[in-house]
Amino acid sequence: MWPFTRTPVIDPTHGDPRARALMNALAVQDRNTVRACLADVHDPDARAFLISLAADVPGVQDWIPRWVEEEPDSTLPLLLRGCHAVWWAWEARGAAYAKHTSQEQFDEFFRRLRLAENCLDEVTRRTPEDTTAWAFLTASARGRQIGPEEAAARFDAVVKYAPEHVMAHEQRLQYLCAKWSGSHEEMFAFARESASKATPGSQVHNIVAAAHIEYWLRLPSGEDQEHMRHPQVRQELIAAANQSVLHPSFRFVPGWPSRANTFAMALHMSGEFGWAARVFDVVGDHVTDWPWSYRGNAAKRFVSARKDAYAFGR
Structure with missing residues (x-):
């Protein structure tokens, strides 16, 4: 594209x-x-x-x-x-x-x-x-x-x-965030358990990426990038994307772009530009405010990340 x-x-x-x-x-x-x-x-x-x-x-x-x-x-x-x-x-x-x-x-x-x-x-x-x-x-x-x-x-x-x-699932994840009524441990446990139960192609797998983004938000500068680029995190994000937005059975029901954008941003932040590029192929121009607004102007951040993905991931 x-x-x-x-x-x-x-x-x-x-x-x-x-x-x-x-x-x-x-x-x-x-x-x-x-x-x-x-x-x-x-x-x-x-x-x-x-x-x-x-x-x-x-x-x-x-x-x-x-x-x-x-x-x-x-x-x-x-x-x-x-x-x-x-x-x-x-x-x-x-x-x-x-x-x-x-x-x-x-x-x-x-x-x-x-x-x-x-x-x-x-x-x-x-x-x-x-x-x-x-x-x-x-x-x-x-x-x-x-x-x-x-x-x-x-x-x-x-x-x-x-x-x-x-x-x-997304709202339950938010409730379980440390910034609301839960903890990082509860949030990740819920995300991983839900993903393990979800069928291939389900949008529910995106909450794994959402959980890592929420954790990234809570970390000090430097530690946040270190977390997203940790090998286990990168592997988990790739696996979740392949079970969701990159799966042949992905459900393109109304509202799907926000879940695909979640993967695009998480994979870009993790340095997995090749996988991010694949997600951007699916997203096209369907930019969403969340989660890009966590990093500033959503449209500008989206365009910048997309350029990185195609420049370094092909």
């Missing part, structure tokens, strides 16, 4: 027309189109991807309570309101560490998370098999600092119906 002829633009929909239509419909309060966009989406990962985009549309909180009130028997507006409130809560908190976050921000953060959980709890009460609702409850568990047993129960409720639900 090299050379690429344009500077990639971060598109959260990855060019998916249904995803774009859904976001546009929510922006103009078009309930019928929202329903139509989601009506026949039954794959758990695809549905979670679409709902995640819908949840991130600004201003939904201003009008969706009316939809909930006017259609009390429908779980869709409740689900959208609850999922939106999870991301809306993080908007209030900001991305800074706790010591740099004000009490006012925390108060609003928890208020919005309570709203989210009230909605999502009702969805799961009516439809216990709603994996998207459970996945977002897995995400909110981290913010609300829910105890380990309840947090694990939420994740288990997802994988009961969708054993390889990617978003749920």
